[in-house]
């Protein structure tokens with residue numbers, strides 16, 4: 001049997017919960033401070049009207065109904081019994097605290113073992129975390145927080161109009177850890193303004209912060225977005241699929257082997273997409289990464305040797 005060359009999310013969930021667990025997306029009627037003018041207007045240059053929730057049910061449907069409908073489908077298809085309620089789209093903590101509580105309470109159903117909340121690094125606040133900690137203890141439900149970062153290069157963060165820098169991510173992770181929750185950081189490994197050094201640095205920063213999970217995305221470009229217009233004007237080039245595979249491997253080699261990998265490439269809506277995954281399905285990209293790692297005898301953590309005062313090693317091993 002082939003050995004796993006990186007830590008696979010589905011296996012991690014099986015170890016943690018003793019059986020298969022599926023993530024159920026929930027779409028809330030929220031927006032994002034980077035879109036409504038609080039932080040910036042218009043959002044990240046790649047953000048489309050639907051955010052990341054293009055496969056989700058409408059946000060006008062109640063949390064309970066979205067859960068029921070999605071669970072019924074997954075239960076039938078995969079015979080699953082345990083689920084993660086995944087508040088996926090836009091910035092799910094960007095709500096008045098009482099409203100936020102209401103939505104989260106609605107997801108505390110018997111078969112929900114975890115609540116996963118997707119948000120921005122500048123929308124992580126102690127009051128919200130304290131509520132989640134009390135909920136975790138009362139309802140015996142795990143909590144995880146997913147944070148969009150995309151790049152650790154602060155010049156790139158500016159270029160893509162993230163509206164925050166690396167400092168907010170560091171603050172959010174430290175805060176989330178204080179409350180005992182796991183975090184997942186989202187990274188796009190083929191942003192046109194990033195190079196291999198940025199990708200390597202991203203893995204090193206995520207590892208040194210003790211982040212538990214990562215989700216890797218390949219950039220997709222939608223029509224009528226700022227980046228879409230730049231793309232149509234040929235203002236930047238996108239690296240090749242081979243280069244993307246190389247970057248994923250660099251990232252994984254520098255990453256702490258304990259970090260769980262939720263995903264290796266992104267998925268895009270079929271409509272209005274100018275560029276996505278080099279017209280290749282995400283599973284073929286995954287296969288290409290697996291094969292390349294096998295050929296190179298590469299594995300997650302192969303170069304994870306830079307923490308704990310590396311330069312002092314010569315004194316400790318003599």
Ligand code: SF4
Nearest residue numbers: 032034043044047090
């Ligand atoms: S933070 Fe997320 S929701 Fe907000 S503008 Fe950026 S991609 Fe869109």
